[in-house]
Amino acid sequence: MARTVRFVLAKMKPGVTREEYERFEREVDYVIASRLENPWIAAAKPPLARRLFDAVTDPSDAGRFLERKVALVTGASSGTGVDIARQLAGAGARVAVHYRMAKAEAERIVDEIHAAGGDGAAFGAEVARSDDLRRLVADVSERLGSVSVLVNNAGPFNDTPFRTLAEADWDYIMDANLKAAWLLSQLVAPGMERAGWGRIVNIGATSAFVRSHAVYGLAKAALLHLTESLAIELAPAITVNAVVPSQIASPRTDTLAEYKARAIAATPLGRLVTQDEIARMVVLVCSPAFDVVTGRAIIMDGGRTIPRFPRLELKQD
Numbered sequence: 001m002a003r004t005v006r007f008v009l010a011k012m013k014p015g016v017t018r019e020e021y022e023r024f025e026r027e028v029d030y031v032i033a034s035r036l037e038n039p040w041i042a043a044a045k046p047p048l049a050r051r052l053f054d055a056v057t058d059p060s061d062a063g064r065f066l067e068r069k070v071a072l073v074t075g076a077s078s079g080t081g082v083d084i085a086r087q088l089a090g091a092g093a094r095v096a097v098h099y100r101m102a103k104a105e106a107e108r109i110v111d112e113i114h115a116a117g118g119d120g121a122a123f124g125a126e127v128a129r130s131d132d133l134r135r136l137v138a139d140v141s142e143r144l145g146s147v148s149v150l151v152n153n154a155g156p157f158n159d160t161p162f163r164t165l166a167e168a169d170w171d172y173i174m175d176a177n178l179k180a181a182w183l184l185s186q187l188v189a190p191g192m193e194r195a196g197w198g199r200i201v202n203i204g205a206t207s208a209f210v211r212s213h214a215v216y217g218l219a220k221a222a223l224l225h226l227t228e229s230l231a232i233e234l235a236p237a238i239t240v241n242a243v244v245p246s247q248i249a250s251p252r253t254d255t256l257a258e259y260k261a262r263a264i265a266a267t268p269l270g271r272l273v274t275q276d277e278i279a280r281m282v283v284l285v286c287s288p289a290f291d292v293v294t295g296r297a298i299i300m301d302g303g304r305t306i307p308r309f310p311r312l313e314l315k316q317d
């Protein structure tokens with residue numbers, strides 16, 4: 001099978017030598033845009049020219065644009081993070097499956113990834129503790145390599161009204177949902193910049209757009225602000241985007257039958273977003289299709305948060 005050569009020829013300086021190219025090919029991981037854009041490549045003799053051609057035409061490599069890159073997914077021992085970890089592995093990434101308490105579950109996900117021909121390992125940390133996060137990034141880098149894809153997914157919920165919210169709960173929700181995303185981004189950004197490529201995806205929530213989800217909504221709203229700020233600060237090597245689901249279809253949601261029915265009734269598309277759909281969007285955001293997209297929130301809510309007023313049924317005479 002052809003090795004996927006990850007490099008955009010359009011960005012190669014004019015007059016690049018073969019030695020320079022081969023060194024670059026060893027160090028840089030990206031897909032070739034077109035060999036015709038560079039006269040040196042167009043004139044290259046096989047086997048290199050053949051290899052380049054294969055790299056853009058071999059369909060077996062088509063979806064593996066994260067080959068040999070390391071992806072860290074927080075909160076991947078249950079819920080949406082599991083699907084994100086699995087699908088990033090499917091795109092070729094070596095996945096750091098992060099957990100807090102559920103070590104056995106995280107290890108089971110890693111076993112599944114290995115059984116499917118992928119690579120990864122499990123890592124524990126409390127995301128509300130800065131020291132844990134520093135250790136997490138150091139451990140992942142040492143065991144799997146420098147992080148190229150960071151998915152800030154762990155995000156505990158709490159909708160206790162502000163008037164009765166305990167200070168410790170404020171700190172925990174803000175630290176786990178917001179501070180962790182900032183600190184992890186700060187910790188992994190230098191490695192991404194050295195590699196010339198990185199993707200940060202923050203998992204938000206449409207709670208950011210309402211005023212009834214208290215400190216959780218506040219943290220998720222601030223996460224969108226952080227996403228935009230980091231997108232500016234970390235450009236051009238790194239893109240930073242948010243994937244923002246509303247209520248996710250899950251066994252837990254099924255236990256809240258009335259809440260679920262009301263959510264579906266208020267959703268134009270008439271159903272809840274699935275974990276699989278969110279994971280597919282995360283992978284898409286890390287794909288070449290999103291190379292020019294940064295600082296954006298991709299809202300996956302079936303249209304539920306589109307502002308609407310009640311329709312006035314005026315009679316037309």
Ligand SMILES: NC(=O)c1ccc[n+]([C@@H]2O[C@H](COP(=O)([O-])OP(=O)(O)OC[C@H]3O[C@@H](n4cnc5c(N)ncnc54)[C@H](OP(=O)(O)O)[C@@H]3O)[C@@H](O)[C@H]2O)c1
Binds near residue numbers: 074156246249
């Ligand atoms: N569920 C929804 O309907 C919904 C709606 C909109 C947005 N979201 C957002 O989508 C993301 C995924 O939500 P989800 O409901 O699928 O997953 P979830 O059940 O909230 O998350 C479970 C995962 O997060 C880890 N985790 C939770 N708190 C942690 C902490 N303090 N430190 C480290 N790890 C922690 C858990 O680790 P252990 O089990 O190993 O302890 C587990 O791996 C979150 O950002 C959430 O805010 C969810």
